[in-house]
Amino acid sequence: MRIAHEQLLRESYLDALTGAYNRRAFSEGAGLEDARGSFGALAVFDLDNLKDVNDRHGHKYGDDLLRHFANILRAGLRSNDKLYRLGGDEFLLVMPRAVAEVVEKRMRELISSAPPLEIADTDLSFPVSASIGVADFKSVEQLEAAVHDADRNMYKAKRSRKRGP
Numbered sequence: 376m377r378i379a380h381e382q383l384l385r386e387s388y389l390d391a392l393t394g395a396y397n398r399r400a401f402s403e404g405a406g407l408e409d410a411r412g413s414f415g416a417l418a419v420f421d422l423d424n425l426k427d428v429n430d431r432h433g434h435k436y437g438d439d440l441l442r443h444f445a446n447i448l449r450a451g452l453r454s455n456d457k458l459y460r461l462g463g464d465e466f467l468l469v470m471p472r473a474v475a476e477v478v479e480k481r482m483r484e485l486i487s488s489a490p491p492l493e494i495a496d497t498d499l500s501f502p503v504s505a506s507i508g509v510a511d512f513k514s515v516e517q518l519e520a521a522v523h524d525a526d527r528n529m530y531k532a533k534r535s536r537k538r539g540p
Contacts, residue, residue: 387399388400388403388405388406390460392438392441392442392460393441393442393445393460394445395445395458395459395460395466396457396458396459396460397459397460398459398460398461398462400459401459401461401467401469404515406457406459406469407457407469407515407518409455409457409471410457410469410471410512410515410518411515412514412515413471413472413514413515414471414472414511414512414513414514415469415470415471415472415473415511415512416470416473416474416475416477416478416509416510416511416512417467417468417469417470417475417478417509417510417512417518417521417522417525418467418468418470418475418478418479418482418507418508418509418525419461419465419466419467419468419507419508419509419522419525419526419528419529420444420448420465420466420467420468420482420505420506420507420529421464421465421505421506421529421530421533422440422441422444422464422465422466422503422504422505423504423505423506424501424504425437425440425441425463425464426464428440428501432499436492436494436499436501439492439494440492440501440503441460441464443492443501443503444466444503444505445458445460445466447485447486447489447503448466448468448482448485450485451481451482451485452468452470453470455470455471455472456468456469456470456471456473457469467522467525468482469518474511475509475510475511476509478509479507479509482507482509483507486503486504486505486507487504489503490503491503506529506530506532506533506536507529507532508524508525508526508527508528508529508530508531508532509525509528510522510524510525510528
């Protein structure tokens with residue numbers, strides 16, 4: 376019974392679509408063991424154009440794009456980094472013992488070099504792009520404040536990208 380309960384608890388912390396941790400997991404501290412007693416950086420991502428994909432091609436392809444994006448982010452993770460889907464098209468990456476400046480550069484490179492999502496048996500191809508905001512944290516107690524800062528930075532980057540060069 377205890378094992379079944381633990382398995383259900385673990386499953387309740389995962390986003391069924393992407394396999395990333397979910398917002399509840401972050402709120403309850405799941406996956407943050409390596410961040411305790413440590414400094415680090417986190418990044419907030421807002422996947423660009425998901426609404427357009429959903430509206431023009433259907434939610435099936437939007438879901439495929441979300442899974443593709445989560446897999447791209449996973450490819451750039453270290454074993455102690457944790458990926459969370461906060462909801463919709465927003466993701467959070469917590470990276471213990473990392474520095475925001477380095478994380479931002481690395482994530483921008485990872486996303487800019489990511490292959491588009493190619494839909495088999497169609498001529499559909501969806502490029503991957505995202506707005507990114509990063510922030511440092513000095514302790515696990517500062518995570519919420521760092522998420523707020525990274526979120527603000529992400530929206531600032533999003534507005535800047537929409538205005539263009």
